[in-house]
Amino acid sequence: MIWGHVAVSAASGLDATWQALLAAAAGDAARAARFGLALDAETGWQWRDATSGDAAGAALSALYLPFIQPLHPASAFRVFGHLGQSLDGCVATDSGDACFVTGEANIVHLHRMRALADAVIVGAGTVANDDPLLTTRLVPGPNAVRVVIDPNARLPGRHRLFQDGACPTLHCCRAACTNGPPLPGVGRLDLPDHDPDSGALGLDLHALCMRLSERGLRRLFVEGGGVTVSRFLRVGLLERLQVAVAPVLIGHGRPGVSLPGVDRLSEALRPASRVFRMGSDILYELDLTEAPSPAETRDQTLARVR
Template sequence: MTSTTSTRADSASPVETAALRRAFDLARRGPAMDPNPRVGCVLLSADGTTIGEGWHRGAGTPHAEVAALADAAAQGHDTHGATAVVTLEPCNHTGRTGPCTEALVAAGVRRVVVSVEDPNPLAAGGAARLRAEGIDVLAGVLADEGRQVLGAWVHAVERDRPFVTLKIASTLDGRIAAADGSSRWITGPVARQHAHDLRAEVDAIAVGTGTALTDDPSLTARTADGSLHGHQPLRVVVGLRDLRDDAALRGPGGELVQVRSHDPHEVLVALAARGVRHLLVEGGPTLAAAFLRAGLVDEVHAYLAPVLLGAGRPAVDDLGITSIDGALRLVTRTVLPLGPDVLVVATPEPPAQES
């Protein structure tokens, strides 16, 4: 087996790279909706043998590095001279738990391999702290994969606002309701269940008051048997009008939050103050257009049914675009068949760089 001791300081060995991919798998075991990031850690001995593994199980629990050290200790392994392979830069601050940097120093770790440097100014500085203790630190290994594991969390921290996913469920010609206003059901049960599972992975769902008053949605996340998912996101209504006293949104489910504004920026500020990292904008066309015009949509989930209406309400209201040259173009990331329907996941095309 390749020894980690022979690894150059500016590169990761094959053993370390494999350990990092294992750490990604461990990180995914953590809760997707937690305010803290999903992080995994693998400890390697000097000869490249795995001696401990850990992941962060949620706010208030030991961080991945501490969990891996505890795992190594439980197996009777000595961590002096070990290499810690971590998906996110070890924290250097005291919150609900102590700094991971101090735990690594105390354990005698010799080298730390990091995928993503921590963008959170409150927790950053771990690499510098470790280097000050004479520990070799290599950061930026498989960083793109590491960012995918961190998901919405890393975007929310970097941009100081929630990551926004716009969800659309429409016919092939972009209609979400027929001319008479009927809309149930455009997509089939497989697509609808996928959308419910998506709700269970976000912190909040937003609709406009028009949708709330017209459709009377409950905005719950439900399992295939119709019961509530264990996690229920905040249910956010955007707009100035009051809800009815008997609205479904007042029934079982996540907390109801009304943001009395038409400004998407104000909506995100209000939700960020509540710790929201990932917002799902579900409707209707007016709210979707407002977030798109403001440039605040990070990802689009478009559920497309093989149905044509030719008339009816569009999925997105007027964006103020008058020419094809001004079209908001997206980059397709995933195409997933869901029964008779298709899910297209796309992200806004980055603006062209001026030469």
């Protein structure tokens, strides 16, 4: 499904919608109900009436409600990913500079996703190049647990998220890695590598998600960078992928999504999608749980052109 373009703004009329979403994310059904959001045993979180009475409130709800819906009993976790990229598909320059590809509205969106998540996950490259805090400074809401994937423990402890103590931080490394002592005040998760026969690289991301789930961290937001998000996508862990496209041309730079190539466009992944306008940026949300098979995509295309 291609969703219509809807502006997501920070208007004060959205405060009640946002507070309801925060309450639902925290599992506070009584507080959420006061804002009109009720938990149904069959359908999950549902609005009793139209949200905020305007398109902006409806867009806010439409974008974030899928992330906070109750998990299926058979699911241990839910993973959403996000990339901000240029029109020509770059998330950073060749030097690694990515501050900032997308505009202010998308940055606010990232802070909202952090506030709704149990954990926000980034790779070592993002920490090394951007030195992010990964906190919710721009919106009301709690900080998520920060999770840094650093297989070879190459990051020094001087980075801000290892120093500020704003929220718990986990440093995820290879179990066999002996590079330096654990970072002071930072939790350490030792993880196995992916099975080399799987074709995936780096740490076993399913094992990571399971370890986080065991800690009660089940709603996971992979914020970057391109390598990390692509690895989650390649091993089939992403439920939804958000790609924010900014009206900027970088030229040669670091790519966003990187997957094994296909020979024919009919073999390309074409998931169901929705579109949200965020200032001058366009955010595409891809529902990877409903992606049609290449054969279905080919048949649909042929049916349209014949």
